Amino acid sequence: MSTFLELGLKESIIKALTDLGYEKPTLIQEKSIPKIIDSNQDLKAFAQTGTGKTAAFSLPIVELADENDLSTQAIILSPTRELAVQIGKNIEDFSKYLPSLKVCTVYGGSSIEQQIKQLKKGAQIVVGTPGRTVDLIRRRALKLGKVKWLVLDEADEMLNMGFKEELDKVLEATPESKQTLLFSATFPKEVEAIAKNYMTDPAEISSGQKNQGSDNVSHEYYLVTEKTRYPALKRVADINPNIYAIVFCRTRRETQEIADSLMKDGYNADALHGDLSQIQRDSVMEKFRKKNIQMLVATDVAARGLDVDNLTHVINHKLPDQIENYNHRSGRTGRAGNKGVSIALISRKERSRLTPIERILKKKFVHTSVPTGKEICEKQLFHLIDKVENTEVNDSEIKTYLPSIYEKLEGLSREELIQKFVSIEFNSFLSYYENAPDLNNLTTKENSRGRSTNDNMTRFFINLGRKDRLNPAKLIGLINEQNIGDKVEIGSIDILDTFSFFEIDKNYEGETLASFEINRPDFNGRNVNIEITKTDRGSGGRRRRGSSSGGGFKGRNRKKSTGEKSFSSKGFGRKREDRKNKRTSSVEGGSRKRRRG
Structure with missing residues (x-):
C-alpha cells in the first residue's frame, strides 16, 4: 500500500493528516487521489460506506486548489445537511496548515444571510446541499463560473430525495471544462444515468464490487409479528449490554414513537429525523458521538453524514423500501476495520424481501432466535x-x-x-x-395479535399497477403532484399487476380524496382512480369505499393550490418549488423530508 506522500500530496496536508491519526490511505483513496491529481478526466467512483470517500475526493482538491484565488474553484454537493457539515469540517481539518484556503458550507435550516456574507469574503471550496446551493446561485451570491471540480457525493441518495432538477441547475452554472467526480456507495440504474448525462467519458474505479456489502458486517434476521417487533428490539439491546447502535425506521412518526418508548423504558436512546430543528439534530448527534446515547433511532435520510466508526449494531426496525438503502444502513457498522452486526426485524411475509438484498450483498442472512428472558x-x-x-x-x-x-x-x-x-x-x-414469553413462537395469540403500527394510516386503492409501468417512486411522484399537504406522510406501498395500494396519514384522508377528484390526473394516458380501502377483520378480505372518481365519493370543498405545478423526474416525486424546506416523499412507510438546501 502507498503512503500519502507517494500519492502526490504536499507536506502541509500530510502534516494535518498525521495530526488526525491518518497513517495509510484506504483503497479508494489510493486509487482516487492520484487519478484526480494527474488527470482532468471525469471520475465515477464506487466505495462502500466507511471506506474514506470524503478524503478520496477532497484531499486532491485541497492539493490542487489555488490559495491565492478567492473565487470558488470546487463545488461539492451532498444530499443532507449533516453530511455537508461533516464534509466541510473534514476539509477544514485537512487544510489546517493552509491558512489561505477557505471552505464554506451552505445548507438549509441555517441563516442564508450569514452564508452569503461568508461567500463574499471568498471561499475556494464550497460544500452544499442541492437546494440551498441553487438558492444562492439564484441570488447571485454563489458564482461557479471558475469551478474546476464538481463533486456529487452520495449521488444515489440525491436522486432518491428528488434533487435531479437542482443538479441540472448547478451544472448549468458550471463551465464545461470542469472535472466531474461522482462518488456513491451504490450504483443503481439511476446513478448510471447521472454518469451518462452529466459526465464525459468517465474513468471508473472501485474499492469493492458494486453494491456489495462490507466483509466486516454479518447479517442476521429475527422473525417477529407487529406485536413482538418492539419487545424483540428491546431484547436485542438487553442481550448486548455494550450496544452502540443505530435503529432505522421508515417514517418520522415511527422514529419518534420508538425513541420515546425506549427512553420511557430506561434505555439511553434518542431520535433523529427531519422534523427536528437543526439545533436539536446537532445536539442529538453530538450526544451520540460521545456515546451518551447508546441507541440512535433514525430515518435513512437523517442518518446520512453520521461518521461514527465504532457502532456495534445496525438494527432495521423495518426493512427499507429501496433495496440499495439496506446497504447504506448496514455500512454504518463494521467500519475502520471493526466487526459489526446488521439485524433485520421482519415478519414472515417480509422474509422474501431478503432474497434480493442477499443477491446484492453476496451474503446470506442468518436466522437468529429472539433471545429468551x-x-x-x-x-x-x-x-x-x-x-x-x-x-x-x-x-x-x-x-x-x-x-x-x-x-x-x-x-x-x-x-x-x-x-x-x-x-x-x-x-x-x-x-x-421472570415470566417473559418466548417471542419466537409466532403462533400464540399473545404474540400474534396486537395493535398494528399502521393505525395512523389510511389505506388507498389505485387503479394502476405493474402493467402500467408503475413503481413505488413513480407512485410517490403522482401523489406529490396532487399537492395534498406540506408534511403528509406516505406509508406502505404494494404494487400489484393491475392495481396497487398505498397508505396516507389518516389526517390527510379527505384532502387526498379531494385532490385526486379536483385534479383528475392521468398516468401514461390512463385516468387515475383512487378509493379508500378497509379491512374486514372478520373475513380477512378487503372492501373499498370513497372512490375519487364517482361512485361512493362525497365531495369535499377544497381550494386547488395555485403556483407552479409539480412534476416527476426519473420516477422521484417532487413538490412545488415554492414550498421551502418542506419536501416529503416516502416509499412503503419510509418518509423522506426533502429540504431546499
Missing part, C-alpha cells in the same frame, strides 16, 4: 460481574469510609455479601423477564 438474564449477570472485576479501586477516595463499612457488613458471609450485591443490581432484570 433466561439468556438475557445470564448475559446481563456476567456482564455485571465482568464490570466489577475490571473496576479500578481508588483507595485514597474511599479509605476513610472503609472501617465503618467493614463494621456494618461484618455479620455477612462472603456468599451472602455477593448475593446481596448482585441482587441490588440485578433484581429488576430478573423480575422483568
Whole structure:
C-alpha cells in the first residue's frame, strides 16, 4: 500500500493528516487521489460506506486548489445537511496548515444571510446541499463560473430525495471544462444515468464490487409479528449490554414513537429525523458521538453524514423500501476495520424481501432466535460481574469510609455479601423477564395479535399497477403532484399487476380524496382512480369505499393550490418549488423530508 506522500500530496496536508491519526490511505483513496491529481478526466467512483470517500475526493482538491484565488474553484454537493457539515469540517481539518484556503458550507435550516456574507469574503471550496446551493446561485451570491471540480457525493441518495432538477441547475452554472467526480456507495440504474448525462467519458474505479456489502458486517434476521417487533428490539439491546447502535425506521412518526418508548423504558436512546430543528439534530448527534446515547433511532435520510466508526449494531426496525438503502444502513457498522452486526426485524411475509438484498450483498442472512428472558438474564449477570472485576479501586477516595463499612457488613458471609450485591443490581432484570414469553413462537395469540403500527394510516386503492409501468417512486411522484399537504406522510406501498395500494396519514384522508377528484390526473394516458380501502377483520378480505372518481365519493370543498405545478423526474416525486424546506416523499412507510438546501 502507498503512503500519502507517494500519492502526490504536499507536506502541509500530510502534516494535518498525521495530526488526525491518518497513517495509510484506504483503497479508494489510493486509487482516487492520484487519478484526480494527474488527470482532468471525469471520475465515477464506487466505495462502500466507511471506506474514506470524503478524503478520496477532497484531499486532491485541497492539493490542487489555488490559495491565492478567492473565487470558488470546487463545488461539492451532498444530499443532507449533516453530511455537508461533516464534509466541510473534514476539509477544514485537512487544510489546517493552509491558512489561505477557505471552505464554506451552505445548507438549509441555517441563516442564508450569514452564508452569503461568508461567500463574499471568498471561499475556494464550497460544500452544499442541492437546494440551498441553487438558492444562492439564484441570488447571485454563489458564482461557479471558475469551478474546476464538481463533486456529487452520495449521488444515489440525491436522486432518491428528488434533487435531479437542482443538479441540472448547478451544472448549468458550471463551465464545461470542469472535472466531474461522482462518488456513491451504490450504483443503481439511476446513478448510471447521472454518469451518462452529466459526465464525459468517465474513468471508473472501485474499492469493492458494486453494491456489495462490507466483509466486516454479518447479517442476521429475527422473525417477529407487529406485536413482538418492539419487545424483540428491546431484547436485542438487553442481550448486548455494550450496544452502540443505530435503529432505522421508515417514517418520522415511527422514529419518534420508538425513541420515546425506549427512553420511557430506561434505555439511553434518542431520535433523529427531519422534523427536528437543526439545533436539536446537532445536539442529538453530538450526544451520540460521545456515546451518551447508546441507541440512535433514525430515518435513512437523517442518518446520512453520521461518521461514527465504532457502532456495534445496525438494527432495521423495518426493512427499507429501496433495496440499495439496506446497504447504506448496514455500512454504518463494521467500519475502520471493526466487526459489526446488521439485524433485520421482519415478519414472515417480509422474509422474501431478503432474497434480493442477499443477491446484492453476496451474503446470506442468518436466522437468529429472539433471545429468551433466561439468556438475557445470564448475559446481563456476567456482564455485571465482568464490570466489577475490571473496576479500578481508588483507595485514597474511599479509605476513610472503609472501617465503618467493614463494621456494618461484618455479620455477612462472603456468599451472602455477593448475593446481596448482585441482587441490588440485578433484581429488576430478573423480575422483568421472570415470566417473559418466548417471542419466537409466532403462533400464540399473545404474540400474534396486537395493535398494528399502521393505525395512523389510511389505506388507498389505485387503479394502476405493474402493467402500467408503475413503481413505488413513480407512485410517490403522482401523489406529490396532487399537492395534498406540506408534511403528509406516505406509508406502505404494494404494487400489484393491475392495481396497487398505498397508505396516507389518516389526517390527510379527505384532502387526498379531494385532490385526486379536483385534479383528475392521468398516468401514461390512463385516468387515475383512487378509493379508500378497509379491512374486514372478520373475513380477512378487503372492501373499498370513497372512490375519487364517482361512485361512493362525497365531495369535499377544497381550494386547488395555485403556483407552479409539480412534476416527476426519473420516477422521484417532487413538490412545488415554492414550498421551502418542506419536501416529503416516502416509499412503503419510509418518509423522506426533502429540504431546499
